[in-house]
Amino acid sequence: MTASGRAQAHQAHRADQAQRVLRLGRRSFEPGQLLVMAIVNRTPDSFFNAGETWDESAAMERVHQAIADGADIVDIGGVPAAPGQIVDVSEEIRRTAGFVAAVRSAYPDVVISSDTWRHEVAAEVCAAGADLINDSWGGWDAELPAVVAAAGAGLVCAHVGRQRPRTRPHRVSYPDVMADVLEQTRRLAARAVTAGVDESAIVIDPAHDFGKNTWHSLEVTRRLAEMVATGWPVLVSLSRKDFVGETLDLPLQDRLAGTLCASSIAAWLGARIFRAHDVVQTRQTLDMAASIKGERPPARTVRALA
Amino acid sequence: MIIAAALCPAPPLLLPGLTGAADVLPELRAACADAVRELVAAGPDLVAVVGPAETTAAWDPAARTALALYAPGLLGAGFDDAALLPVSLGVGSWLLDQGGFAGARQLRSVAGSESVGACAQVGKEIAGLPGRVALLVLADGSACRGLKAPGYFDERSAGFDAEVERALRTGDLDALLAIDPSLASELMAAGRPAWQVLAGALGGQVVASEIRYCDDPFGVAYLVASIRV
Numbered sequence: 317m318t319a320s321g322r323a324q325a326h327q328a329h330r331a332d333q334a335q336r337v338l339r340l341g342r343r344s345f346e347p348g349q350l351l352v353m354a355i356v357n358r359t360p361d362s363f364f365n366a367g368e369t370w371d372e373s374a375a376m377e378r379v380h381q382a383i384a385d386g387a388d389i390v391d392i393g394g395v396p397a398a399p400g401q402i403v404d405v406s407e408e409i410r411r412t413a414g415f416v417a418a419v420r421s422a423y424p425d426v427v428i429s430s431d432t433w434r435h436e437v438a439a440e441v442c443a444a445g446a447d448l449i450n451d452s453w454g455g456w457d458a459e460l461p462a463v464v465a466a467a468g469a470g471l472v473c474a475h476v477g478r479q480r481p482r483t484r485p486h487r488v489s490y491p492d493v494m495a496d497v498l499e500q501t502r503r504l505a506a507r508a509v510t511a512g513v514d515e516s517a518i519v520i521d522p523a524h525d526f527g528k529n530t531w532h533s534l535e536v537t538r539r540l541a542e543m544v545a546t547g548w549p550v551l552v553s554l555s556r557k558d559f560v561g562e563t564l565d566l567p568l569q570d571r572l573a574g575t576l577c578a579s580s581i582a583a584w585l586g587a588r589i590f591r592a593h594d595v596v597q598t599r600q601t602l603d604m605a606a607s608i609k610g611e612r613p614p615a616r617t618v619r620a621l622a
Numbered sequence: 623m624i625i626a627a628a629l630c631p632a633p634p635l636l637l638p639g640l641t642g643a644a645d646v647l648p649e650l651r652a653a654c655a656d657a658v659r660e661l662v663a664a665g666p667d668l669v670a671v672v673g674p675a676e677t678t679a680a681w682d683p684a685a686r687t688a689l690a691l692y693a694p695g696l697l698g699a700g701f702d703d704a705a706l707l708p709v710s711l712g713v714g715s716w717l718l719d720q721g722g723f724a725g726a727r728q729l730r731s732v733a734g735s736e737s738v739g740a741c742a743q744v745g746k747e748i749a750g751l752p753g754r755v756a757l758l759v760l761a762d763g764s765a766c767r768g769l770k771a772p773g774y775f776d777e778r779s780a781g782f783d784a785e786v787e788r789a790l791r792t793g794d795l796d797a798l799l800a801i802d803p804s805l806a807s808e809l810m811a812a813g814r815p816a817w818q819v820l821a822g823a824l825g826g827q828v829v830a831s832e833i834r835y836c837d838d839p840f841g842v843a844y845l846v847a848s849i850r851v
Contacts (some may be wrong), residue, residue: 346673348692399774486765486772486810487693487709531640532695538695 320488326428327594338549338588340389340427340470341447341515347549348611350583353389353429353450353591354382355555358411359403362396364556364568372415379419383426391450391591392441393431397526399482404434413440420445429472433481436460442467450591452523452553453481455504461511470517472551473504477527485527493532494539497522498546505548519589521551525558533559537578544586551589554578555598576601584609606608623824624851625754626664628657629790630717631813631844632673632710632760634692653835653846658758660848667753668726669718672819673710674758674771674812675731683727687712710760710816718758732815734807738799742813745822759820761813763843771841773810774824783843784811787836788816790847793829795821811843820849827851 345351356378360367367551379390391458394411395403403411412430419428430441433453438460441447449464451457454476464471469622475497477488499522508518520543522536534542543550554560561567561575572594578596579590583605593596606612634650645651661669681717687707689696707715711729718727730748732741763783766776782805783788789797798821806814835846 400769484772484774487692489634489690489709490694491688493694529692530642531695535694562642 334547335544335586335588336547336549338379338519338543339514341388342425343388343427344516345388345588347588348606348609349588350606351388351550351589352386352595352598352602353391353589354379354385354387354595355390355591355593356382356390356391357396358394358415359396361400362393363398372418374419375415376422379422382595383423385595387426389427389429389448389589390419391431392419392446393427393450394437395432395482397452397482399484405434408432408434409440412437413444414481416446417444418544420595423564433457433460435463438463438469442469448472448517448519450551452476453479454500454523454526455507456481461508462515464508465512465514468514470519471508471513472519472521473501473508473548474521474523474526475500476523479527479565485525485529488527488529488532490532493528493535494542497536498542501543501548502546505546518548519551520546520548521553524552524554528559530559533557534563537581540582540585540587549585549589550582551591552579552582552587553591554582555592555594571598580605623755624749624752624757625666626661626851627757627759627820627824627829627849628661629759629761629796629820629845629847629849630654630657631762631842631846632713633762633840633842633844634713636713637687637689637692637709637716639689639696640693647839650835650837650839650844650846654717657834657846657848658717658723661756661758662718662721662723664756665713665739666725666752666756667674668728668751669723669756669758670728670730670748670751671711671718671760672730672732672748672816673708673712673714674734674815675708676733677731678733678740678744679731681707681711681729681731683715683729683797685729686715710812714758714760730819732819733763734812734815736815738801738803738818741768742799742822742825743819745746745819745824747825750818757820757823759816761816761820761845763811763813763838763845765810765842766810767838767843768841771838773841776809779809779811779843782806782811783838783845786813786843787833787845790831790834790845790849793831793849794823795827795829795849797824799820824849
């Protein structure tokens, strides 16, 4: 290794040291641990596997399978990101709160995340046992952080540019998309701290496809290390998204390889939580990436060692 | 004096390289190229380019839209230009560049908040410019034309866009002045002020026209037309 290579490696090591331990619910996670957040939609109309877990028993079966497959977090959502049938507060609570309670009762230790932007919903799901509020819509509801803080839960602070909830980006442009991501996510994280959310339970998310075209999502992936350098744990939500589909010109069902490639690169650059539909494949990808990074020993090595 | 006009949509995807390796909507590009070719062939002393933007302003004719706003990482996309055009004018400039037009240009943006009368007045000013003036109008229809549209589905969009198409097809440009700005805004029809500049520039005259493209492949109504004075 050259002197400058050593210096870089040393710097990278120091950057890792700056990463915090993440505490969610009853669990705590070291910086080197890569976490799979399994998507469980309580919706009839989400973009992938639409309606597959609309039925409560199917959703619980999905949770059982995801945890068996290595998910660390389950992310339960009652409202699709895309525009469509209106889901009001009471309907969102009806779809998610009881189910969160059922998952909590089945799995006392698993981290339960709730995908919602509404403070009224957050209050209900936290009371039912949720540990983390995944606010995919970038802090739209200003009352959310205080509710999350009062519940002792964690908060995902996402970048959505200037989008309102459940709207599509249209002709969005940025002089520097990563600068915008950093500004917005840092501001939301600071707002959460001010509201009293535990600093060890705050996560930032560039929010691929949200308020972004495909070029923007590729850029934030390429420059993800800049988010990691903030010290906040970084979550990425890449699974089957349009930026993968447009990059490879592939429909939803064929986007797994592209998703896993993006996941590998995000892992290499320091992301820690990976929101995913395909738990087994994502778990394998992250384990492999962690071993290449030198943060996870390989499972069994005998080749040329006997 | 206005000697000819052309109407094209202004999605960023018409800018060079933004759709990646794929040639997206070749028929739309061809229709725009044909409309601009006809406009330039009329032999103008000046092409006035008008498009919607956040502000009403005149822009440096040498400026271009920075591709890096939409496509960071695109090879060659940078911020070298001294001034950065709003995308509608950037698309218009690019179409003129592609059409090989090397003559004088005047670029004007009109804000989405401008009244009907203010838009028409901009049109009258352009019509009053000395010499033979060709008008290139960049304008998009509703962005709410289906479940996958940027603004989701709004059942009013079909009738709204059909009326714009009818006005242009029949040469009844005054009808464009009747478009309600607040309805246009609700339907995300960004082209409303630019249509009304066109009407202000040519309203009252009998014009012949040719609709070269009229479709909504991504949920946004795109219309390409040549207008012969």
